[in-house]
Amino acid sequence: MHEMSLAESVVQIAEETARSHGATRISLVLVEVGRLAGVEIEALRFCFDAASRESLAAGARLVVEQPDGQAWCMPCSETVPLSSLADPCPRCGSHQLQVTGGNELKVREVEIH
């Protein structure tokens, strides 16, 4: 349940952004959480609601984009889709995979007032 720490980081970053622009309220936060990032989205939403209380982001909508997982397969020498870190390459069955996408964890945009 590291979602609480992540939610606190989301609020911290959103508040700093708002303050640096002289805003008094945040109505929307857009985050990118890759499908391989090991984050439970519903838990993140729940924690965001809790962590944003009494902050500028209280009541803000949390919009989550979830990029698909992908990896570079060394034997195939190409990028392949990956739905879990425990999965082999869907083409050749190898586990010699370097994750290249789907592990994103960032705040992309904030709507301020």
Add this chain to the structure above:
Amino acid sequence: MCTTCGCGTDHVHIDGVGHPLARAELAPLTGGEKFAAIASPQATGHLGVHAHGTPASRIIQVERDLLAANDSWAKLNRERFSAHSTLCLNLVSSPGSGKTSLLVKTVAQIAGQRPVGVIEGDQQTSNDADRIRATGVAAVQVNTGKGCHLEAPMVARALDSLPLAPGGVLFIENVGNLVCPALFDLGEAHKVAILSVTEGEDKPLKYPDMFRAADLLLLNKVDLLPFLDFDVDLCEANARRVNPDIEVLRISARSGEGFDAWLAWIEQHIPALSAATGAKGDEAAP
């Protein structure tokens, strides 16, 4: 606060720090954060998510990594370890894998030969730090309250009351949890995962993030194998499925089996002493 596992925004207690620390005090941004794209956020007009925005609202592009603050602290910790030629190992496992027993036996064997320190992470109690101190080794307890993992700024604060002598080893025993600690870099040289043979062979497949993040897997309690149906080879194969490069050592904190190999592994990974060692800590070892 969280109804799923009870984790929350509780205060953190660290030995040597007089008062409980709230998050903002514990983990302010260090100023060295590397953010993904835009250093100074620009006002822009596209979000592409929904029709939004009152005339008074603005969309600010941020592009900041959620772990940037933690990673920035981890970098500072790593520089500190490097400057003192200290090997830092982050021990991670489920609760009950025998992590503390293994650590007690390990520090007792190293202590006569090299400087050793321990940072103990638990939600509550100083029981584990007390067990370490009973061996004569310095230990700092960090109680995370309802937090389920250690974060880099907690380690930074703990280090303030744990002097590093050159050429030594610092063990960080993370909170018993195979999920959350995988994501948080503490500045360690290596994560060492501990899995006991009284658990399931398929744990590496169930918790792939942790076994991918680890460089070494210690299979503990192997003295119990005659009484169990645990398939050690299958477990090792599962670990290599999620992390082909992981090293595996079979060990028993109770019988001492496998300790020679574990101690040799530690010895191999201790950084060479540099000329700057013991100095102020601003010159990194090679």
